[in-house]
Amino acid sequence: MTMQDDRQQSNRNLNDRDQGQRARNQSYQDQSYQDQSYQDQSAQNQRARNPCEPQFNDRLGKEIKNAMASSEKPDDNLNKILMRQVREKEAYLKSAAGTRTISLWFLPMLLNGLLFGMLAFLGYFLIPNMLLAKLVMSACIYMVLAGVALTAAGMWFSDLKEKMVLVLEKGGNKA
Secondary structure, eight states: OOHHHHHHHHHHHHHHHHHHHHHHHHHHHHHHHHHHHHHHHHHHHHHHHOTTSOOOOSHHHHHHHHHHTOOOOOOHHHHHHHHHHHHHHHHHHHHHTTOEEEEOTTHHHHHHHHHHHHHHHHHHHHOSOHHHHHHHHHHHHHHHHHHHHHHHHHHHHSOHHHHSEEEEOTTSOBO
8 A cells, every 4th residue: 555545544534433423413412402302391391380480400400409498507606707707807998998987976965965955954044934944854854865765775776886987088088
């Protein structure tokens, strides 16, 4: 055999191999099409049974369904540790940003106390009827105590100290 005969033989072998590969690919495509149509029919049947529930026909869908069905909850200590780390990181970022914060949580209580304190003082000295003056003064003192109680409740049940802040940026600009 000559060199040219060897080349022709190898070209024939390559062509035969390519044709065999094409035939196998075509049969795989036909089979996957049949599998897909079967899966589509089974999915339609399942939807007909329960149309509200999402369908997970593939392996990834089943894994997602298993992950969503997990009833495991993280340990409380781990949750506390993570929350503390988040708060520490937020505090670090605030301090690193060059901002200064001034807490104003006491301001509503202070203004309420000043307003109703002045009204009690004025009512006591400007109302000629002593019984009525003491009634107005006691109502104003009650309102001062109610303002203190509301501020304490705001601190207890919400993060009033964190929400009522004045943020001063570096250079004196107010944010």
